Amino acid sequence: MIEKLPPHQYRLIKALGTGGDKTTVEQLVALSGVDQALISAAAVELASAGYTEIEEQPYTELRLGELGAAIGRGEAELPERLLARALLVRQGSATVKDLMDDKKLVDAGIQPGKFAKKLVELNWATFDQGTLTLINGAENQEPSACDIEAALTAVHVSGGVMNIDSKSDPRILSGVKRLKGRKELLVARDRSRKYVSLTYEGKLLAAQVAGGTITELIEASELTPEMLSDGSWRKMQFRQYDVSLSAEKAVPGKSHPLVRVIEQTRLAFLELGFTEASCPMAEMAFWDFDALFQPQDHPAREMQDTFYCKTPSSYPLPDQEIVERVRQTHEDGWETGSRGWRYKWSPERAAQVVLRTHMTASSIEAIARNPHAPQKIFSIGRVFRRETVDYKHLPEFMQVDGIIIDEKASFASLLGTLETFYHRMGIPEVAFKPDFFPYTEPSVGVQIKWGGQWFEMAGAGVFRPEVTEPFGCKVPVLAWGGGLERLAMAIYNVNSIKDLYQSDLDWLKDARLSGIIP
């Protein structure tokens, strides 16, 4: 047994009780004082409960166009009629060519050729080989009013706007049909009207509402500070929401996806007991190349691949003893047991300023600062390669580089460290294959599997004695370096590296903090 109805439903039932059968929504708005959206919603709610029925009826809304309105006011004539009159002046018959000179037609902007067919359709004239002849024109009789004029008149009489449906006057209907596309005369829009009526159960409900056995439920839409301060919330009923509906989109301020990967990388290495280091972006070639036993004629050092600085063009070389050992190691291996590269090493080339091409420069500087075991060091920073911008390449990208200086370090512990690092980055599958780098031996390429695909992620190896011994480091040094963009691109499903640095704000706001879970 219902005792109370929510406000809009209550008012709707009440309005239907007075409005009679088949009440339009517009009428219900007027009767109930509830706005259209809410009364419609109430009607739908009650219909699903079986109290009301909603019927939709199509109709056409007619509005006079500018010319149509003028005709209605008697200030203008239908073009067809003007054309008929022009024929009458010419004894009921004339060629289109003749009619084109008619001043009245020209003034009204009527092209006789265009309207000749319409006169035939109205059964006012015949058209044969360019000659238009008015039926009954010989009797000097103007055609009687047509359905177009009837329709225009009807709309004018009802104040310029009129609704019709399939049951309206057939003459008006045919006039409207003929006027299709002539917006200057008449605009017709298809619309529909909703009627709400009470079912049998609804009528019983309406009787109870009218009799006062069912009353209106007093409902609040939201809790207010006043309700809390005066305690009135206790007497309130709160409207229940449809919680399945969506709400307005909110976007938090966020860190950049690549920065998140960088931070995750820092955290992983810090957790593994690594100390952080870095080095200058505008770096001496000595640290970027020579100290890493990269010969001065190595292709990577060519102007084609590495950015050289015009200003500053060189830095003072470090400690002379160190420089001398590096020189000898390049030339003949020094005391390292190596054959060396066998060429004449140039201190000028080593003093040149380059934009660091890898963070390994930071690793070797760390060894130069302190060559003693045990140490674990990592460096993250922007590195530069002379690449033109495309979807895979930018002249700048982020790299992480790490070293372990340890008596007990080995190639196997290098693989283990890398595997552990990638596991911490959320990547379960890591594979290793032989590779080549001038400063490590053995060298290894590190691949990770993400979303069913293998990606080349990093290069690693054990530093050659030619790299470490000139700095007084006699124990194995494990080293690795890898780009972070590729990792970020995999995790955030980015196709072009450009998107990370020349970003679309929509994408930045959209990129989830969690990344893509594959």
Added chain:
Amino acid sequence: MPVIGISVARLHELLKSDISQEKVAELLEQIGCDVEGVVNVRRFISKHSDYVIEVTPQESLPLTDPTSGFTGDRPQDVWAEAGEETVVRLDLLPVRPDIFDAGGLARALRGYMGVETGRRDYSAATPTWRVEVDARITDPRFKRPLIQCAIIRNLEIDDNLLRAIMRLQENLHWALCRDRKFASIGAYDLDTLENPIRYTLVDRHAFRFKPLFWGQRDPVSPETMLTEHPKGIDYAHLVEGMDELPALLSANENVLSLPPIINAEETKLTTNTKNVLVDVTGSNERVVEKAISILATSLVELDPRGQATLERVEMAFPDRTLTTPALAVDEFSVDPAFAQRWLGIDISHQDCVELLNKMRHEVVDHGTGRPLSVRVPAYRCDIMHEVDLVEDIAIAYGYHRIKPELVPTFTAGQGLAINTRSRQAAAALTGLGFTECLSLVLTSERNHYEKMRREISARRVTLANPISQDQTMMRENLHSSLLELLALNTDHPLPQRIFEVGDVVTYAGAPADQPRPREVRMIGGAICATRAGYAGGRSVLDALLHEMGIDSALIEYRAEPNPSALEGRSATVYRKDSESVLPIGEVFEVHPEVLENWRLNNPVLLFNLVLGDVEYHH
């Protein structure tokens, strides 16, 4: 990295073992090759030269034949179909030119598979041919004084082999000889030549010869060849300024080649060739020696019947005589105990011997507990220290079999304070609803100064070899980076609130004689909205200063001229230290002219704060 296609059929033939295509690809990966895949390629021969190209199903035919330089409107004007083949495509491994061809690869794989191990002795025959080197060539003023030759006899050359030799030559030129800068290579039909060969100089204008791929045209002078032949045009820079050019001539007046540019038509290799002479000329002794070793041994390896033999050539220099190829082995001492420690794998003395044999080295075993003597074949370019052989041991063992472990030593980690500060500052701005962006450190004078209405700084870091006019220098601040990002996002709804934490490079405050600039970490932000006033930026900067622990009593906002700002809407933030007052930040409404320069249609407010100098270590 160039990609090479190795014929699967040829490789199988040379492997002397019947294994599947998949297995071959797997083994190649294990020895360090980057296998792109096994594909069917269609082969086309140029209608204008003998040049052959291979095209994968994804590739389209070029409209130009690179050797003759002929260009057609349609591919069929240039190329004729010449069959198809299954190839395994590999990224060229520049450090291992000895495995650029099917012969060298098969040699390595046979060892890895254990089919044929140890160093192969090519037992070259004593010389019957002689090359006489002109004194003008060995003159110190001449830049390419070196030459080494070899003869390969009883080689059955078919289409496939001819192509393989051509490819090997191209790849060696590229990777080992650095595009012919260090050395260049030639191969000739020995039976078109007469003993002795002369390495001499010929006149740039008077001399006549018919270069390779010259078709039916008349013989030309070197000068004409250098200006009209595609290869001549490509490599003319190597003989620039020389009135006389180096040439290899046969006693019967046949021309072999004009190194380092091009061979002659009359002595070229054909499918009728049985005996081959190869030469390497150049400036770099190590490269010349490696190139002749690789070329000579790979050609022997490429012979599918295994009957080709090597013959040395006598090289008569004005002051000495050499017989080449020397194929000298290089001997290293390798301690198995060291290898075991370095690699962290459990291998015995005997394992080391076997693994080195698999890598085609010759091992002299002096007994357990004593280091091995390892003789490295002459064709290997990458062995200069014991550790290089330790790597060979690791590869022969198989990286996939190594059990990853961790270093047992404890160390305490520590991050750089500047990075911790950076993330604190970023957290403050994300909390205020700003979106973090990243941009490039490289910028241009146009973007960094002109568009910002600023004067170009006299001291800044500029590039000697920029690759784009947008990246010619390192940025001094973050302003132009932020505006550039807004300019990319003009269709994004307003308001836009963005920031970047980035490094800038500046000489501000540096003494004039200090070559190193300061590298400074900054945080900078922008607000772009229909109304973006000074006050809004000021409150953000105040919040940032507060969160970064900078006491407001130490802060002073001063009005200072700022050409990028609307006058009277710009402040420089100073921090009062015990002894000095330092500028640490800025906040300003961007000048409308600057907005126009960036094609921005809405007001923008910019702010920034110095977080500190970039730290390099604790």
